[in-house]
Amino acid sequence: MVALLTTLGIVLLFLGLLLSFAWHELGHLATAKMFGVRCTEYMVGFGKTLWSKRRGETEYGVKLIPLGGYVRMVGMAPPSEVKDTSDRPLSRWRTMIEDAREAYNAEQRPGDEGRLFYTRAPWKRIIVMAAGPVMNLILAVLLFSTVLMGIGVNERTSEVGTVSECMVVAEEATGECPEDADPTPAAAAGVRPGDRIVEVAGTPTPDWQSASQELREHTGPTEIRVERGGETVTLEPDLVENELPARDEDGEIIYRTDENGREVFDDEGRMIPETETVGFLGITFATERQAMSVAETAVYMGDTLVAVGEAIVRLPSKMPDLFGAAFLGEQRNADSPIGVVGVSRIGGEVMSQPLPLVDRAAIMLNLLASVNLFLFAFNMLPLLPLDGGHIFGALWESLRRKLAGLLRRPDPGPFDVVKLMPLAYVVMLVFVLFSLVVLVADIVNPVRLLG
Structure with missing residues (x-):
């Protein structure tokens, strides 16, 4: 059953990624056709065509390598400004540019003069x-x-979820405490699962953060009040000192960083929390699923987008660790970049976990949403051949045309984005090499979302 669920999770998340790529390219296709640009191909993936079907003037299909997709639009580049001179050969740089121009315009045919991409107004090309x-x-x-x-989302509450019976870890085989183990303060004082902590040492605790913080700040005999079966019960556990992960004011764990502000990982690739000596009761707080408001959801997505942007900026610094994990047998860190294979494998891991179906569905959808947020941010980088590179070219063309108008100079014409293709080849080479390293790492040393 586990193998079946793992396979199902891999397939579902892989299909979700393909849908995300197809959805991305649909945006290009629909707007290009809306502005009258002739589109000859709409493909999901790269390389050899696995399936295709022509409808009208556009061929729709799926290719072998599932790392994205493309829409081929006629007239992506303006005509060459190079004159035909047989006595002076083109430089290697110019040859690369003209070869790219020829590839861009290979499918241009008579009658397409009014349907070329580069002839559209800059604002239309940006769209x-x-x-x-x-x-x-x-x-x-x-x-x-x-x-x-x-x-x-699962939010902690001030209700007691579990009570630890002893101060040491229970025996793994039986789940029982050793005979000579001391009971936890919670077990000794009679705290029960389902109790809702409403006051600690005279301080009201309306939520789990305040209850946790108050418990951590006290040691020795401490009066707590709990709601139990509609009644308020007063207990006096003898809180002991214990070294626990440090938490911020929101109750989130604080993780250790190095002198450069980067997270520190243990031998198993997990982030290492900071620790502090605090009061210890011996309970875990229960969780319940609560819907976020529109404002809370917007803040969450904004924070996630910022985190995605920071992750993209840090990508170059992740390469040494990623290479070591892929080829040198080093530990793969939890925040290591992952690709299509890695994301799909995590889908299998999630589906195979003994969690409620709603929890597994939420994790899968949240993961796919994060991937789409990454695709948005990454493709907006102002680098060719990414979409952001073409947007930058159209913005530059619009700016220089407006400047020419203000200065009463001739129209400079369309910006020849193909002149930047040699740099685009470098970007593509880096991307391909990066993708190959990620692929190897995802296969031989995968990131495990759930440990």
């Missing part, structure tokens, strides 16, 4: 190129909204 990433953003918003406002 076409931004439509793909924006489609990923829309999908991310829909998925996050479904999880956060529909399904809800």
